[in-house]
Amino acid sequence: MIIDRLYRAVEERGPVCLGLDPSPELLPAGLWEEASSPAEAFLEFNRRIVDATLDVVACYKVQIAHYEALGVAGLACYRDTLRYIRARGGLAIGDVKRGDIGSTAERYAQAHFRGDFEADFITLNPYLGSDTLAPFLPDLERGDKGLFLLIRTSNPSAQELQELPCFSPHAPKPVPLYLRVAELVAHWGERLVGKCGYSAIGGVVGGTAREALARVREEFRQLFLLVPGYGAQGARGEDVAGAFREGNGAVVVAARYLIGAHRGRPAPERRFPQYAREAALAMREDIWRWIGR
Amino acid sequence: MIIDRLYRAVEERGPVCLGLDPSPELLPAGLWEEASSPAEAFLEFNRRIVDATLDVVACYKVQIAHYEALGVAGLACYRDTLRYIRARGGLAIGDVKRGDIGSTAERYAQAHFRGDFEADFITLNPYLGSDTLAPFLPDLERGDKGLFLLIRTSNPSAQELQELPCFSPHAPKPVPLYLRVAELVAHWGERLVGKCGYSAIGGVVGGTAREALARVREEFRQLFLLVPGYGAQGARGEDVAGAFREGNGAVVVAARYLIGAHRGRPAPERRFPQYAREAALAMREDIWRWIGR
Numbered sequence: 119m120i121i122d123r124l125y126r127a128v129e130e131r132g133p134v135c136l137g138l139d140p141s142p143e144l145l146p147a148g149l150w151e152e153a154s155s156p157a158e159a160f161l162e163f164n165r166r167i168v169d170a171t172l173d174v175v176a177c178y179k180v181q182i183a184h185y186e187a188l189g190v191a192g193l194a195c196y197r198d199t200l201r202y203i204r205a206r207g208g209l210a211i212g213d214v215k216r217g218d219i220g221s222t223a224e225r226y227a228q229a230h231f232r233g234d235f236e237a238d239f240i241t242l243n244p245y246l247g248s249d250t251l252a253p254f255l256p257d258l259e260r261g262d263k264g265l266f267l268l269i270r271t272s273n274p275s276a277q278e279l280q281e282l283p284c285f286s287p288h289a290p291k292p293v294p295l296y297l298r299v300a301e302l303v304a305h306w307g308e309r310l311v312g313k314c315g316y317s318a319i320g321g322v323v324g325g326t327a328r329e330a331l332a333r334v335r336e337e338f339r340q341l342f343l344l345v346p347g348y349g350a351q352g353a354r355g356e357d358v359a360g361a362f363r364e365g366n367g368a369v370v371v372a373a374r375y376l377i378g379a380h381r382g383r384p385a386p387e388r389r390f391p392q393y394a395r396e397a398a399l400a401m402r403e404d405i406w407r408w409i410g411r
Numbered sequence: 412m413i414i415d416r417l418y419r420a421v422e423e424r425g426p427v428c429l430g431l432d433p434s435p436e437l438l439p440a441g442l443w444e445e446a447s448s449p450a451e452a453f454l455e456f457n458r459r460i461v462d463a464t465l466d467v468v469a470c471y472k473v474q475i476a477h478y479e480a481l482g483v484a485g486l487a488c489y490r491d492t493l494r495y496i497r498a499r500g501g502l503a504i505g506d507v508k509r510g511d512i513g514s515t516a517e518r519y520a521q522a523h524f525r526g527d528f529e530a531d532f533i534t535l536n537p538y539l540g541s542d543t544l545a546p547f548l549p550d551l552e553r554g555d556k557g558l559f560l561l562i563r564t565s566n567p568s569a570q571e572l573q574e575l576p577c578f579s580p581h582a583p584k585p586v587p588l589y590l591r592v593a594e595l596v597a598h599w600g601e602r603l604v605g606k607c608g609y610s611a612i613g614g615v616v617g618g619t620a621r622e623a624l625a626r627v628r629e630e631f632r633q634l635f636l637l638v639p640g641y642g643a644q645g646a647r648g649e650d651v652a653g654a655f656r657e658g659n660g661a662v663v664v665a666a667r668y669l670i671g672a673h674r675g676r677p678a679p680e681r682r683f684p685q686y687a688r689e690a691a692l693a694m695r696e697d698i699w700r701w702i703g704r
Contacts, residue, residue, distance in 0.1 A: 141514070183511055183518035189527025190490060194483045217536055218476055218508055219566035221434070225476035234482025243510055245538045245561060247568030268538060273512035275540030278595060284577030285585060295588070298575060 119261040120238050121342060124209055125314035127176040128366045132402040135211065135344065136171055136394070137373025138164050138199060139181040144378045148387035157188050157195040163390075164199045167377055168206060170391030174398050176369045177209035179344070180237070197234045204238070211344065212237030215268065217250045224253040231257045239264040241322060241344070244299055248306060251319070258310050264318040264342075267303045269334060270296040272324025272347030296323075296330055297337070304338040316342040316367060323361065325353030325370060332360040335367070343368040348401065349375025355404035362409045372401055412554040413531055414635060417502055418607035420469040421659045425695040428504065428637065429464055429687070430666025431457050431492060432474040437671045441680035450481050450488040456683075457492045460670055461499060463684030467691050469662045470502035472637070473530070490527045497531070504637065505530030508561065510543045517546040524550045532557040534615060534637070537592050541599060544612070551603050557611040557635075560596045562627060563589040565617025565640030589616075589623055590630070597631040609635040609660060616654065618646030618663060625653040628660070636661040641694065642668025648697035655702045665694055 140160045142150060153159030168178065180203075185196035203210040212235060216226045230240045231254065242250055244267045257263040270280050283292035286301060300321060307319030317340045323331050325347035334341065343361045347353040349372040361368035379397035380390035433453040435443060446452030461471065473496075478489035496503040505528060509519045523533045524547065535543055537560045550556040563573050576585035579594060593614060600612030613635035616624050620640075627634065636654045640646040642665040654661035672690035673683035 139515070141518075181511075181515055183509070183515045183522070186522040186528070187518035187526060189522065190483060190487045193486050197483060215510055215536075216476070216508070217510075217538075218474075219564065219568075222432070222474055222476045225434075225480035229476070229479040229482065233480060235479070243508075243536050243538055245510075245536055245572060246564050246566055247571035247573070249566045249568040271512065271539050273539060273542045275512075275542040278540035279538060279588075279592065280540070282577045282579075282588070282591060284575045284588065286575075292578060295572075295575070295577065299572065302571060 119312035119318055120264045121312040121316050121318045121320070122314045124177060124264070124342065124369070125312070125316060125366055127209060128369060131174055131176055133362070133366075133369050133405055134175045134398050134402050135177050135179050135369040135371040136167070136175045136376050136398060137179045137181060137371050138167065138377065139184045139373040140164065140377065141184060144374065146380060146386040146390050155191060157191040160185070160188070160192070161195045161198055165202055166391045167394050168203055168208060170395045171398050172206055172208055174395060174402065177211055178203050179211040179213050179371050181213040181373070200235060200237050204236075209239070210237045211266065212240040215241050215243050217243030217246050219246055219249045223250055227253040227257065231263050239266060241266045241268065243268050244303065248302070251306060258318045261318075264320065266320045266322050266344040267299070269300045269303060269321040270323045270327050270330040272326045272351055272353070276324065276327070297333060300334045300338055300341065304341055307340065311340050314366075316340055320344060322346065325358040325361070326351055328357050328360060331358070335360055335363065339363065344371065345369065346371040348372040355408040358405060359408035365409050365411045370401075370405055375401070412605035412611055413557045414609050414611045414613070415605040415607045417470060417557070417635065417662070418605070418609060418659055420502060421662060424467055424469055426655070426659075426662050426698055427468040427691050427695050428470050428472050428662040428664040429460070429468045429669050429691060430472045430474060430664050431460065431670065432477045432666040433457065433670065434477060437667065439673060439679040439683050448484060450484040453478070453481075453485070454488045454491055458495055459684045460687050461496055461501060463688045464691050465499055465501055467688060467695065470504055471496050472504040472506050472664050474506040474666070493528060493530050497529075502532070503530045504559065505533040508534050508536050510536030510539050512539055512542040516543055520546040520550065524556050532559060534559045534561065536561050537596065541595070544599060551611045554611075557613065559613045559615050559637040560592070562593045562596060562614040563616045563620050563623040565619045565644055565646070569617065569620070590626060593627045593631055593634065597634055600633065604633055607659075609633055613637060615639065618651040618654070619644055621650050621653060624651070628653055628656065632656065637664065638662065639664040641665040648701040651698060652701035658702050658704045663694075663698055668694065
């Protein structure tokens with residue numbers, strides 16, 4: 119199962135998930151100016167970052183919004199970035215946060231698991247309930263694919279809904295909404311647990327929400343966690359350590375912190391892949407230190 | 412403001428929102444076979460449906476998943492469909508249900524309000540809170556654009572989260588989560604009310620959820636409602652009537668019911684636009700009858 123591959127990747131290469139979220143201001147000026155189009159510049163940038171980091175990161179997360187902003191050409195670049203990662207033997211998470219129902223969710227499964235935008239994992243938004251993931255289950259059952267459902271996000275306004283006290287059928291007292299979501303996500307994934315002990319349906323919990331991270335990790339042992347928020351959003355090794363169980367069970371995402379590591383350094387055009395690699399190694403050390411590896 | 416244009420469209424042409432969600436099995440066989448690609452067949456189908464219905468529907472909703480399933484070529488068709496609707500003077504709702512944060516939400520605003528995929532309105536998922544809509548607000552403040560936030564969706568599993576009893580700061584007793592979401596959405600839109608009395612930030616409430624529709628309509632008078640679920644999902648005029656106030660304040664979406672009206676009828680290849688038009692007129696009559704127009 120794909121979740122076993124992700125687990126092994128964390129064992130072998132550490133828990134860093136590199137976010138390939140390029141933007142014009144993050145690219146070295148020379149690369150940007152020499153490319154014939156923004157989408158071409160993004161693709162070249164991504165390829166070189168991937169080449170330099172394959173052996174030191176667990177996986178890549180590609181945020182589709184950064185490509186969608188460039189329109190149809192940008193989405194061709196999103197497709198080609200996913201293909202490149204997977205062709206090189208890397209694991210690709212399509213961060214698409216889709217959430218829809220019935221025949222519409224089926225189209226998303228086609229697009230992101232079987233079509234142009236095929237990834238190994240994608241992120242989904244749970245607000246519409248289990249109808250959202252039903253069309254993805256056959257691929258999960260075959261062991262080919264995995265999902266990460268949003269549970270507690272890393273942004274400041276996440277608390278507006280996600281921390282709302284609500285009643286859960288199994289809890290005597292109100293719990294924050296995100297915990298009820300975590301409970302549902304864990305339930306949906308019960309039948310899909312790999313040899314590694316984690317389910318092909320994982321959850322997203324932000325590294326900036328330490329308490330949520332600790333509670334979800336403690337209560338739902340089979341949930342593999344995708345933890346955004348490291349670096350630019352403020353989380354550090356200390357904050358994300360609670361996501362792990364025996365040094366595995368989570369990957370921690372950083373984007374700008376890694377792919378923008380060349381900013382203000384010498385020879386960024388030539389050396390940006392090396393800077394990204396060094397930043398990924400430093401991030402891995404920081405996390406390993408806190409989880410005792 | 413764009414919400415005033417939508418209000419006037421409902422006054423002049425009725426409350427039908429035609430869903431342009433093409434799929435291979437919905438297209439007349441001849442059209443499908445003659446086209447050089449699926450995306451080209453979709454575009455030709457959409458154009459002819461738009462031409463035949465512009466004067467009898469309030470607006471069009473284009474569900475991006477149906478295009479995303481065809482990959483990059485499909486998204487070019489999505490772009491061209493939106494452009495065609497808007498060039499013909501129609502109002503286009505991009506049903507993208509995006510929901511992300513900070514710099515990522517900013518990219519979505521760029522993609523769907525200013526870039527290749529420009530629509531007049533788009534749908535958003537509120538699970539991540541107000542950070543999701545912040546980057547869209549400048550366009551709303553200029554009066555150019557509008558949003559519909561998911562409140563209570565039309566699918567069976569919507570109740571798993573959306574009906575969960577939760578505490579709202581302003582309610583003495585627990586309320587279903589969707590009502591708290593409606594309250595937040597109404598609050599976010601308070602500053603953006605047009606001459607028509609409705610805000611540029613509206614809500615999505617499914618026509619299959621009659622009680623939710625009635626409660627949201629009653630408690631949040633400035634919320635313009637986008638009501639899916641008519642036809643194939645089972646809602647009829649009687650079910651959606653509660654969404655309206657004095658014959659306006661909502662549009663009701665049907666997709667398959669309208670664009671698939673040619674199935675099993677004579678000469679579908681030639682006459683499908685006419686069948687869609689007739690179905691839209693029948694749907695309008697059905698709704699008007701229940702709202703007393």
